[in-house]
Amino acid sequence: MRSVNTDVAYNYIRKKILSGEYAPGQSLMTEVLAKDIKVSRTPVRDALRKLEADGLVTIRAHVGASVKQMQLKEFRETCDLRLALESHGAGLAALNRTESDLHEIKFALSAMERLTDQLIAADKEQPILGELAREDVRFHVAIMTAAKNDLMKKEILRLHLINRVVWGAPSEQSLLKKADMDARHRVVLAKHKDIYKAIAASDPVAAKKEMEFHLQDLIDHNLRLISRAESGVIARELTPEELAYRST
Amino acid sequence: MRSVNTDVAYNYIRKKILSGEYAPGQSLMTEVLAKDIKVSRTPVRDALRKLEADGLVTIRAHVGASVKQMQLKEFRETCDLRLALESHGAGLAALNRTESDLHEIKFALSAMERLTDQLIAADKEQPILGELAREDVRFHVAIMTAAKNDLMKKEILRLHLINRVVWGAPSEQSLLKKADMDARHRVVLAKHKDIYKAIAASDPVAAKKEMEFHLQDLIDHNLRLISRAESGVIARELTPEELAYRST
DNA sequence: GTTGAGTTCAATGTATACAATAGTATCCCT
DNA sequence: AGGGATACTATTGTATACATTGAACTCAAC
Numbered sequence: 322m323r324s325v326n327t328d329v330a331y332n333y334i335r336k337k338i339l340s341g342e343y344a345p346g347q348s349l350m351t352e353v354l355a356k357d358i359k360v361s362r363t364p365v366r367d368a369l370r371k372l373e374a375d376g377l378v379t380i381r382a383h384v385g386a387s388v389k390q391m392q393l394k395e396f397r398e399t400c401d402l403r404l405a406l407e408s409h410g411a412g413l414a415a416l417n418r419t420e421s422d423l424h425e426i427k428f429a430l431s432a433m434e435r436l437t438d439q440l441i442a443a444d445k446e447q448p449i450l451g452e453l454a455r456e457d458v459r460f461h462v463a464i465m466t467a468a469k470n471d472l473m474k475k476e477i478l479r480l481h482l483i484n485r486v487v488w489g490a491p492s493e494q495s496l497l498k499k500a501d502m503d504a505r506h507r508v509v510l511a512k513h514k515d516i517y518k519a520i521a522a523s524d525p526v527a528a529k530k531e532m533e534f535h536l537q538d539l540i541d542h543n544l545r546l547i548s549r550a551e552s553g554v555i556a557r558e559l560t561p562e563e564l565a566y567r568s569t
Numbered sequence: 570m571r572s573v574n575t576d577v578a579y580n581y582i583r584k585k586i587l588s589g590e591y592a593p594g595q596s597l598m599t600e601v602l603a604k605d606i607k608v609s610r611t612p613v614r615d616a617l618r619k620l621e622a623d624g625l626v627t628i629r630a631h632v633g634a635s636v637k638q639m640q641l642k643e644f645r646e647t648c649d650l651r652l653a654l655e656s657h658g659a660g661l662a663a664l665n666r667t668e669s670d671l672h673e674i675k676f677a678l679s680a681m682e683r684l685t686d687q688l689i690a691a692d693k694e695q696p697i698l699g700e701l702a703r704e705d706v707r708f709h710v711a712i713m714t715a716a717k718n719d720l721m722k723k724e725i726l727r728l729h730l731i732n733r734v735v736w737g738a739p740s741e742q743s744l745l746k747k748a749d750m751d752a753r754h755r756v757v758l759a760k761h762k763d764i765y766k767a768i769a770a771s772d773p774v775a776a777k778k779e780m781e782f783h784l785q786d787l788i789d790h791n792l793r794l795i796s797r798a799e800s801g802v803i804a805r806e807l808t809p810e811e812l813a814y815r816s817t
Numbered sequence: 818g819t820t821g822a823g824t825t826c827a828a829t830g831t832a833t834a835c836a837a838t839a840g841t842a843t844c845c846c847t
Numbered sequence: 848a849g850g851g852a853t854a855c856t857a858t859t860g861t862a863t864a865c866a867t868t869g870a871a872c873t874c875a876a877c
Contacts, residue, residue: 326860823873838860
């Protein structure tokens, strides 16, 4: 389809979900949206359906649509999908990258480095955090571009966006001290540098391994945070089962 | 949504695509389908949209829907996605499998063994080939079930179905001598046995490796067949570029 | 006070009429 | 005859009215 009004509705709703204006769980009623966007319910329903396929929206028959909300299980599964795809993709990127791909990756990496420094220095962190998240996605997507597999790239971007929306970073700030967060960002940056180096060196095995470590680390970190949030800010360690899903 | 009529239309069309009744490229007009299914165009359009998300249908604005047709590039990308997901999944399966999962995998394996023997003995092969393809999917899906990641399982099933429809096995029979095909099926069966053994032994590294080899082998085989078909049955070897996308 | 059936209603699912458009056929001009 | 602009038409996209249904609410019985 990709017709005008359907696209307008799709982009409108998608943007509001990605920006956080529509929070997870919020119900999306076709009539309200139609009035806001100034089109009829039909293209709105099409848009919602496409957003459902993207994994950003949940639709139940006769009940309606709402911004997707994830359970811990699903979040973990999403992360694991990312791990499988991105580590494989990093290997391909090391093999198939051009110089121009490499520059693109380097560019995102530099931007993250700059932002990380700013973040550590700053006291008002919120806007910088948003930028950093965007550059993080740019870094990972640049790698998938270098892998020369459009399907894989699309899928990974999709998973990134799902994770950003559904999990976002609502609790991180409230749960971690600034010093911890700074340390965290430094670790991420260092990992990214390792990945970059392996790809630059055209070493597929190393690139794959580095990406695998990076994402597994990220997963462990996030799962710890979630479990803390769920148990009401009182920190508790994850059980072995909850940390499972490690293949190497 | 998941409302009655939409589901009816979805299942109706999906079935016909998967059974091959609607060939790749065939146009799917909403009015015709609506009349066949005895519903209005609205649920038919919904169904087509969902099938597009599944990757079985292509929709262009103001032109309409048609059964998906793949280019070589996209086929290769799909295969590579499968490689990434299934090898990772095989590793997880080796870790997370229960005894009951193992029985399920073994069951599919035994069925394939039986069918392969029948196939080699038979002269009328077509119906057996279909059954074999189904059991192959069952084998791979059983492994993903054992991996305990529903998202990954769903995604892999999706990719299997896409490959079956779009590529199917239309040319295989016409391009290969029976002896070659028999040999091929024996190789596949042997590979499956290796994968099974690794999972049974709870050896994630081996399971991953075996699955990787199996799928890479499958990809190489298919790409060779496609290139033959495209160059008009006259066999030619693939160029290194066409065989690329190997990460290990 | 709690449970249960019955009723109401708000939101979705469906059908259909109308509008917009891509592709095709026609026709004219060179 | 060939090429290009134009008109036509078939099919899709959109709007809207109507049907259906899940969930909330009422109220009576226990």
